[in-house]
């Protein structure tokens with residue numbers, strides 16, 4: 182039987198400056214902007230999707246840039262770190278690159294066997310890691326400013342801090358098709374399939390302060406489900422667990438349900454398709470402002486309210 186959940190779909194975060202966000206993720210990290218659209222629930226705010234060449238599930242990090250939003254705080258009840266997968270032999274390249282752009286990082290450390298990790302933050306304080314390993318066969322995006330041999334292949338794992346991990350672990354294993362695949366100290370690693378891009382690390386962190394939402398904080402974590410039939414099945418399981426999921430919502434590039442896990446993190450379950458090529462050609466992903474049908478008649482007003490942004494990675498090679 183195919184799993185209802187196949188892994189991570191995307192991570193979505195809040196930041197405070199649209200152009201700075203584009204420069205960091207396309208310029209310094211070398212991801213592809215695969216969609217420039219608006220927050221479907223607040224269309225005067227952008228929604229940027231970054232990922233690999235096609236924006237495959239498991240490679241996607243998305244942002245709502247609310248101009249001037251105050252900073253949040255890392256802590257328990259939050260997804261505090263999103264980790265990207267890069268080749269093992271890229272460690273020196275990336276340390277030099279982060280230095281070149283004045284991004285401070287923590288010294289490399291070994292986490293699990295065969296993986297070395299460095300932690301850093303974007304300009305809004307979003308927790309990021311690069312995980313150097315040779316287990317990831319995904320191609321990443323090779324036409325950006327980062328050369329193909331060093332480019333980010335996609336998300337490796339996410340890190341959620343919890344007061345206690347049992348109830349979240351129960352939800353992951355009983356309703357979301359995950360299993361515990363590794364543990365070390367207070368880190369418990371779950372996955373729906375044992376490949377980079379799908380690891381959900383729960384950090385048992387009862388002594389940390391409670392996280393606060395705001396700029397530089399993750400808004401939600403989305404899991405991938407094959408189609409709308411499997412999504413409905415997951416939804417029924419979430420209803421039975423009394424976690425009060427939303428109805429299925431149309432996000433154009435996938436359909437979604439949302440619910441809050443017992444530790445406080447907002448979870449989403451999104452369909453793998455139809456994907457980002459539904460409203461623009463693959464070679465032009467992310468170039469034009471795309472709006473869902475219902476906002477098309479407001480396009481002129483929205484374009485006036487949204488700050489102008491440009492993808493220009495020429496300075497980042």
Ligand code: ZN
Pocket residue numbers: 191193401403449
């Ligand atoms: Zn989402």
